Amino acid sequence: MSSERHILPGFKTSLGWSVTWLSLLVLLPLAALAGKTASGGWGHFWDTITNPEVVATYRVSFGIAFLAALINGVFGTLAAWVFARYNFTGRRLLEAATDLPFALPTAVAGIALTALYSPNEWLGKYLQPLGIKVAFAPAGVLIAMIFIGFPFVVRAVQPVIAELSADVEEAAACLGATRWQTIRKVVLPPLLPAIITGIVMSYGRAVGEYGSIVFISGNIPFKTEITPLMIIQKLEQYDYSGAAAIGVVMLAASLLIVLIGNKVEAWGNRFRKTP
Amino acid sequence: MASFIDFRDPPGSDRRADQPVRATAEPLWTRRIIIGIVLGFFALFLFLPLVVVFQGALAKGWTVLRDAFTNRDILHSIQVTLSVALIAVPANTAFGIAAAWAITRYRFAGRALLLALIDLPLWVSPVIGGLIYVLLYGRRGYFGPWLQAHDIRIIFAFPGMVLATTFVTFPFVARSLIPLMQTQGVEEEEAALTLGAGGFQILRRITLPKIKWGLFYGVILCNARAMGEFGAVSVVSAKISGKTNTMPLEIERLYNDYLFPQAFAVASALALLALITLVLKTLAEWENHRQLKGGREAELAPTIETRPAV
Numbered sequence: 001m002s003s004e005r006h007i008l009p010g011f012k013t014s015l016g017w018s019v020t021w022l023s024l025l026v027l028l029p030l031a032a033l034a035g036k037t038a039s040g041g042w043g044h045f046w047d048t049i050t051n052p053e054v055v056a057t058y059r060v061s062f063g064i065a066f067l068a069a070l071i072n073g074v075f076g077t078l079a080a081w082v083f084a085r086y087n088f089t090g091r092r093l094l095e096a097a098t099d100l101p102f103a104l105p106t107a108v109a110g111i112a113l114t115a116l117y118s119p120n121e122w123l124g125k126y127l128q129p130l131g132i133k134v135a136f137a138p139a140g141v142l143i144a145m146i147f148i149g150f151p152f153v154v155r156a157v158q159p160v161i162a163e164l165s166a167d168v169e170e171a172a173a174c175l176g177a178t179r180w181q182t183i184r185k186v187v188l189p190p191l192l193p194a195i196i197t198g199i200v201m202s203y204g205r206a207v208g209e210y211g212s213i214v215f216i217s218g219n220i221p222f223k224t225e226i227t228p229l230m231i232i233q234k235l236e237q238y239d240y241s242g243a244a245a246i247g248v249v250m251l252a253a254s255l256l257i258v259l260i261g262n263k264v265e266a267w268g269n270r271f272r273k274t275p
Numbered sequence: 276m277a278s279f280i281d282f283r284d285p286p287g288s289d290r291r292a293d294q295p296v297r298a299t300a301e302p303l304w305t306r307r308i309i310i311g312i313v314l315g316f317f318a319l320f321l322f323l324p325l326v327v328v329f330q331g332a333l334a335k336g337w338t339v340l341r342d343a344f345t346n347r348d349i350l351h352s353i354q355v356t357l358s359v360a361l362i363a364v365p366a367n368t369a370f371g372i373a374a375a376w377a378i379t380r381y382r383f384a385g386r387a388l389l390l391a392l393i394d395l396p397l398w399v400s401p402v403i404g405g406l407i408y409v410l411l412y413g414r415r416g417y418f419g420p421w422l423q424a425h426d427i428r429i430i431f432a433f434p435g436m437v438l439a440t441t442f443v444t445f446p447f448v449a450r451s452l453i454p455l456m457q458t459q460g461v462e463e464e465e466a467a468l469t470l471g472a473g474g475f476q477i478l479r480r481i482t483l484p485k486i487k488w489g490l491f492y493g494v495i496l497c498n499a500r501a502m503g504e505f506g507a508v509s510v511v512s513a514k515i516s517g518k519t520n521t522m523p524l525e526i527e528r529l530y531n532d533y534l535f536p537q538a539f540a541v542a543s544a545l546a547l548l549a550l551i552t553l554v555l556k557t558l559a560e561w562e563n564h565r566q567l568k569g570g571r572e573a574e575l576a577p578t579i580e581t582r583p584a585v
Contacts, residue, residue, distance in 0.1 A: 107542070
């Protein structure tokens with residue numbers, strides 16, 4: 001704590017307000033989460049989080065989210081590449097539209113995706129004869145998770161592509177590398193940390209997502225129920241300590257995902273020219 | 276510097292196939308395929324859902340749409356959504372400015388922790404944002420008995436919805452201001468101080484004009500999330516149509532009652548808000564860029580992502 005940094009006035013006011021606000025809004029409620037979890041006892045905690053129906057939701061929330069994040073890794077990187085390197089009519093529109101999943105309320109996305117993939121509807125009627133069930137099936141959860149996590153990869157990768165210097169690619173070409181070899185061995189390696197960071201962030205968002213999924217998933221026990229829904233069910237049964245227990249599990253998982261994302265990003269920043 | 280070379284072809288110059296291809300660009304057909312894949316992805320995952328919303332709203336004609344927006348319960352949900360945003364957004368704007376000021380102007384113990392806490396709502400499930408308040412103020416929560424004894428309702432009522440919305444939206448303003456104020460530095464503020472300006476004078480006359488586009492950017496994102504929040508609010512709302520339903524909750528109610536045209540009518544209003552948000556956000560990015568041109572580069576933080584600054 002160096003006092004010389006405190007030249008400008010307002011330190012006590014700004015910090016005081018910030019800390020008060022965060023204490024009331026975050027710290028106190030988080031303490032309640034810890035307290036309620038503990039109040040149920042270890043046995044209740046363990047029974048709740050290992051209940052077969054709850055365990056089945058982990059497979060959906062954490063498993064399908066992983067698949068969605070990988071798919072977003074591929075398409076997000078392609079989109080970032082197109083935005084950074086190609087010029088075509090409508091590029092700016094696409095770039096602005098990338099953030100639509102952030103701006104569109106999740107309930108709106110939820111009913112729109114459900115309508116899109118329900119049998120007898122837009123895309124559903126073409127998928128049904130092929131025996132593909134999307135709405136009210138795990139595939140629907142996947143679609144919603146892809147939608148919600150897509151912008152993260154583009155936003156993580158695009159600035160790094162823009163920073164790549166031309167010389168190394170030119171050097172590779174001069175040395176006789178084909179374009180594909182250059183992409184694979186010269187361009188992709190420095191992008192990899194950013195791509196993984198984007199995948200991890202997109203995963204984190206999909207794991208906790210609720211609104212856009214609950215409509216299209218149909219909430220079938222042991223099949224398409226997601227973990228956040230279990231919290232709501234426990235609250236409806238007034239099992240506060242059970243709800244808090246699942247909340248703690250989700251909080252811990254999210255914290256782990258964020259820490260991994262941070263590590264990958266720090267690792268990637270070491271290779272970037274500008275910090 | 277080599278990194279400033281623009282790799283893109285100049286607009287309108289679609290290179291013919293028989294012309295030589297630069298060594299640092301993909302062949303024309305490859306580029307077309309990649310652009311095609313990206314366009315397809317955007318059409319399928321981003322544009323089609325939007326089309327479905329507007330088509331669904333208009334499917335039964337204008338009269339149904341008009342009736343929807345004269346329906347008492349739907350109008351009430353709009354009023355609830357606006358009221359919640361009207362409290363949560365200004366409160367979080369004030370908090371965002373205060374937090375960004377404290378974090379970028381001073382070094383102090385616990386600064387990293389403060390930053391991490393500001394990011395928290397971005398990476399936890401919104402449902403947890405509702406859960407924690409139920410555990411505090413719900414009927415069997417810590418303050419539940421006391422609140423009941425004094426006949427104060429927070430959960431399943433308006434105050435709870437404001438609390439949950441405020442929780443999920445408080446990072447936005449702070450997160451768009453912190454990187455901006457960090458790069459802008461404090462020289463002008465310090466100059467104002469030596470000329471005898473007070474704290475609030477500095478804030479109003481020097482800092483706010485410098486950060487106005489970043490602030491605008493944060494506020495519109497905060498507002499979009501506040502009006503559209505579903506997960507957190509659905510935990511703390513009694514979900515009674517005409518009483519405690521926000522627009523997203525009303526969409527759920529209408530949809531579950533198979534009133535699809537009405538559900539999509541409300542959804543189309545929120546989708547329109549999302550589109551306006553995207554336009555204003557892009558505008559703020561451009562204006563901020565223009566304001567900073569010539570000076571030190573400080574791009575707006577790339578939106579809402581959970582890029583923790585720990």
